[in-house]
Amino acid sequence: MAILDLLFPRVCPVCGRLLLRRERYLCLSCLADLPFSFFWSWPNNPAEVCFWGRLHIERAASLLIYREESPYRKILHAFKYNGCKGLGRHMGEMLAKRLLESGLYNDIDVIVPVPLHPLKRWKRGYNQATIIAEALSKAMGRPVEERVLRRKKFTSTQTKKDSIGRWDNVAEAFSIKNGSKFTGRHVLLVDDVLTTGATLEACGQHILKQEGCRLSIVTLAYVE
Numbered sequence: 001m002a003i004l005d006l007l008f009p010r011v012c013p014v015c016g017r018l019l020l021r022r023e024r025y026l027c028l029s030c031l032a033d034l035p036f037s038f039f040w041s042w043p044n045n046p047a048e049v050c051f052w053g054r055l056h057i058e059r060a061a062s063l064l065i066y067r068e069e070s071p072y073r074k075i076l077h078a079f080k081y082n083g084c085k086g087l088g089r090h091m092g093e094m095l096a097k098r099l100l101e102s103g104l105y106n107d108i109d110v111i112v113p114v115p116l117h118p119l120k121r122w123k124r125g126y127n128q129a130t131i132i133a134e135a136l137s138k139a140m141g142r143p144v145e146e147r148v149l150r151r152k153k154f155t156s157t158q159t160k161k162d163s164i165g166r167w168d169n170v171a172e173a174f175s176i177k178n179g180s181k182f183t184g185r186h187v188l189l190v191d192d193v194l195t196t197g198a199t200l201e202a203c204g205q206h207i208l209k210q211e212g213c214r215l216s217i218v219t220l221a222y223v224e
């Protein structure tokens with residue numbers, strides 16, 4: 001283990017400091033200062049308000065809250081683009097613990113990650129939302145369902161589009177197959193980050209078309 005640390009030094013993704021042997025994923029100081037949102041036990045929290053008038057949801061929560069320029073954004077960056085799956089799983093476990101403690105997410109039936117286009121998934125090697133969903137599933141004892149909600153369109157980089165173009169782009173990107181699997185179920189839709197909410201809204205619209213289906217949403221981060 002010590003030799004591995006010398007050959008492949010592990011660093012804290014937030015501050016860039018070398019990790020000590022007892023530190024996992026984050027240094028103790030960044031871990032102690034994690035900007036928790038407390039949305040999980042806060043009805044009408046900003047994540048829920050984000051969907052008002054757009055999507056009929058039961059509840060929404062994020063683990064962390066920060067501004068776009070915060071160094072804590074680097075956690076998701078490391079997880080999403082640098083292959084740090086263990087870090088993502090660890091954050092997913094933190095989120096699961098808080099959802100369970102709040103008691104507000106006990107009636108979830110099935111956990112659904114926001115899908116990646118198969119080509120993107122192949123290039124990245126994994127879907128980051130699935131890793132979070134699997135951590136939630138393990139802790140909450142509910143299954144992950146990945147084959148019903150599908151991404152059919154390879155969306156181009158969204159940041160270069162205006163907001164209307166962006167919505168058209170994302171709204172048509174998803175489809176549902178064998179939607180009866182969601183009939184009468186409370187679906188927990190999962191993604192890594194909530195910013196504009198456009199992707200989650202597009203997915204949620206499809207899910208809520210299934211009869212008697214209810215929807216809640218969780219993400220690792222909420223960006224102000």
Ligand SMILES: [Zn+2]
Pocket residue numbers: 012013014015016017026027028029030031
């Ligand atoms: Zn640090």
